[in-house]
Amino acid sequence: MSATLMRLADTIEVDAATAEAYGLINPDDEETARNLARDGGIAIPRWRHALINFPHPLLKQGLVILDTPGLNAIGTEPELTLNMLPSAHAVLFLLAADTGVTKSDIEIWRQYIAPVQGASRTRLVVLNKIDGLWDELKSQAEIDAEITKQVSSSAALLDLPPSQVYPVSAQKALVAKVKNDPALLAKSRLPDLEAALTQELIPHKQALVSESAQASVEDVVVKTTELLETRLATIQDQVDELQGLRGKNRDVIQHMMVKANEDKQQFERGLEQFNALRNVFASQVDTLRRHLGMQALRDEVRHTRETMEKSHFSTGLREAMGRFFRQVDGNLKASAESIQEIRAMMTAMYQKFSDEHGLAAVNPPDHSLRKYRKEMARLERIFDERFNTVFKMLTLGQHQLTARFFETLASKVVQVFELANSETEAWLKALIAPMETQVREHKTQLKRRLESVSRIHAATETLDERIAELETAMGTVSDQLDQLARINTRIADALSDKLDGARLAKTA
Numbered sequence: 001m002s003a004t005l006m007r008l009a010d011t012i013e014v015d016a017a018t019a020e021a022y023g024l025i026n027p028d029d030e031e032t033a034r035n036l037a038r039d040g041g042i043a044i045p046r047w048r049h050a051l052i053n054f055p056h057p058l059l060k061q062g063l064v065i066l067d068t069p070g071l072n073a074i075g076t077e078p079e080l081t082l083n084m085l086p087s088a089h090a091v092l093f094l095l096a097a098d099t100g101v102t103k104s105d106i107e108i109w110r111q112y113i114a115p116v117q118g119a120s121r122t123r124l125v126v127l128n129k130i131d132g133l134w135d136e137l138k139s140q141a142e143i144d145a146e147i148t149k150q151v152s153s154s155a156a157l158l159d160l161p162p163s164q165v166y167p168v169s170a171q172k173a174l175v176a177k178v179k180n181d182p183a184l185l186a187k188s189r190l191p192d193l194e195a196a197l198t199q200e201l202i203p204h205k206q207a208l209v210s211e212s213a214q215a216s217v218e219d220v221v222v223k224t225t226e227l228l229e230t231r232l233a234t235i236q237d238q239v240d241e242l243q244g245l246r247g248k249n250r251d252v253i254q255h256m257m258v259k260a261n262e263d264k265q266q267f268e269r270g271l272e273q274f275n276a277l278r279n280v281f282a283s284q285v286d287t288l289r290r291h292l293g294m295q296a297l298r299d300e301v302r303h304t305r306e307t308m309e310k311s312h313f314s315t316g317l318r319e320a321m322g323r324f325f326r327q328v329d330g331n332l333k334a335s336a337e338s339i340q341e342i343r344a345m346m347t348a349m350y351q352k353f354s355d356e357h358g359l360a361a362v363n364p365p366d367h368s369l370r371k372y373r374k375e376m377a378r379l380e381r382i383f384d385e386r387f388n389t390v391f392k393m394l395t396l397g398q399h400q401l402t403a404r405f406f407e408t409l410a411s412k413v414v415q416v417f418e419l420a421n422s423e424t425e426a427w428l429k430a431l432i433a434p435m436e437t438q439v440r441e442h443k444t445q446l447k448r449r450l451e452s453v454s455r456i457h458a459a460t461e462t463l464d465e466r467i468a469e470l471e472t473a474m475g476t477v478s479d480q481l482d483q484l485a486r487i488n489t490r491i492a493d494a495l496s497d498k499l500d501g502a503r504l505a506k507t508a
Contacts, residue, residue, distance in 0.1 A: 001054060010046035019044050058197055090122035093158075097127040097150055097167055101157040109158055111385075124164050124196060125154060130189065131169040166193040210495045219430070221488045225481065226362065227437055232477045234445040238452065239470045260450045266356070267446055274439055277349050278432075281342065285428060288338040291331045292424060297417045300327055301410055325380045328413055332376060332420070336369045339424070343367070346431055353435070362434050367427040372420040379409050379416075 016036050019025040024044050025032050035042060053059075066088060091113050095105060113123065133146050147167045155162040169188040176185035185191065241256065290296060307320040346364045354362075452466050 004052065008047060008050055011043040012046050013039075013041045014044055015041050058194065061198065063197060090124065093123070093125045095125060095127050095154065097130045097147070098132045100127075100150055101154045106157060114159075123160060124166065124193075125158060125160060126193060127151065127154060127165060127167040128170050130167045131172050166196065168193055214492060214495055217488065217491050221484060223434055223437070224484055226434065227441060228477055228481050228484070230438060230441060231445070232474060232481070234442070234449075235470050235474050235477065238445075238449055239467060239474065242452070242467050242470070257450075257454065260446075264446050264450055267442065271439065271443070274349070274353075274435070277345070280345065281432060284338060284342050284345070288335055288342070288424070288428075291338065292335040292417070292421055294414075294417060294421055296331065297328070297414060300324065300331075301414065304410070321383060324410070324413075325376070325383060328417075329373065329376055329380075332369050332373050335420075335424070336373070339367055339369065339427075342428075342431070346435070350435060353439070362438075365427060365430050367424065369420055369424075372416055375416050376413065379412055383409055 016025065019042050022044065025042060032042070059065075093105075093109060093113060095101060101109075127147075127150060130147055133143055133150075135143065138146075151162050151165045151167055155165045158165075166189070168190045170190065172184055173188035173190035175181070176183075176188055301324075304320050304324040307323075308317055311317050311320060343364055343366065350362045350364060452470075
């Protein structure tokens with residue numbers, strides 16, 4: 001393991017142009033210029049990202065560890081950290097026990113970690129190197145008191161409960177595991193941190209997956225239940241109608257047939273309105289996709305890059321980057337307006353079909369881009385703090401600044417748009433699908449009703465047989481509803497058992 005991890009420190013010799021293209025040097029810096037003049041090149045890291053797999057119980061349980069650069073590298077390679085933090089379920093903030101929380105630690109915590117972690121339990125702080133406080137001239141009680149004091153101080157500065165700060169000695173823990181020394185391992189306090197990872201973070205991830213799965217299942221169950229209930233209500237209407245015909249003469253049956261034809265014609269007129277609605281819906285969706293589509297964003301990214309590369313002055317660079325964020329926010333705002341228009345139109349149409357044709361009342365799902373606009377505002381604040389400053393404009397070259405901007409913020413904007421686009425496309429399908437399903441089902445039931453009345457009109461003696469058929473169909477649909485409810489209950493219980501098992505393991 002040690003030999004493999006040492007590979008991460010590999011460097012390669014490159015010329016100044018290559019290092020500058022990666023954004024790793026400022027050729028105008030005097031010290032850098034002297035090194036280049038002396039050696040003719042410069043050493044840069046061989047790896048920017050590495051994926052390492054080792055057999056470990058925590059990793060087998062689903063834990064994935066992303067090791068981001070420390071404070072000494074975050075200024076040089078901010079994208080490696082900035083792009084990882086928002087997607088992490090939990091953050092383990094590593095500090096040194098001998099120094100505690102420094103000013104730079106607090107700045108990184110407040111700027112990058114605290115804002116992107118919703119649940120405080122998922123933010124853990126590790127005070128490493130507590131073995132530096134192991135003083136042979138002090139009693140164990142005095143050493144423990146010193147460690148407790150450092151924990152309380154760090155927790156207060158980072159606005160966390162002390163229970164989320166874990167003092168450890170990673171080096172002594174490694175020695176203890178290699179030498180199989182349980183006493184030293186306990187003294188290193190690493191088992192407490194491992195227990196927190198096992199009993200808190202992994203169940204938290206399981207809860208997220210469970211909630212997502214439950215929401216997806218419930219969405220399918222609700223839509224299927226609505227369809228089956230509509231089918232059941234339609235069959236019940238037919239049974240009631242046919243039972244009322246027992247003992248009636250052919251004139252009544254003729255009237256019933258005329259009524260069924262009128263209902264069919266009225267529904268066909270409604271279908272014409274529905275098809276017209278679908279055309280309007282398609283037109284509005286096209287408008288929405290023009291604002292939110294990935295092609296429009298890629299065109300904007302390409303235009304911004306070309307503008308920045310052609311600009312020879314800092315004002316041009318700043319204006320190009322600022323215009324990029326204004327355009328992106330404008331697209332999101334226009335998309336949000338289109339979404340509200342589409343939902344209002346579909347709500348009115350659902351209500352119209354419910355009133356005129358007895359279809360099940362459906363409340364179209366809501367959808368908002370608010371969280372994506374908030375994320376864009378956060379990225380724009382980072383832009384103002386990290387790029388839109390006179391100091392950055394003076395100290396970073398045009399090519400270096402452009403590369404940094406597109407590696408950090410622009411790439412993150414693309415990720416945010418991809419998520420917004422994917423979620424919106426799913427919402428559009430969920431918006432129109434129930435209407436199409438109910439219309440198709442109602443059309444089928446009307447056709448069956450007309451065929452039934454036609455057969456009865458031709459042979460009144462088949463009335464009892466048709467009622468029996470419909471009652472059998474009602475029993476089948478009722479059984480399907482019961483079966484659907486049982487399946488939903490079993491899935492909910494299974495997901496609940498998983499979480500309860502995780503909680504039980506935690507208690508044990």
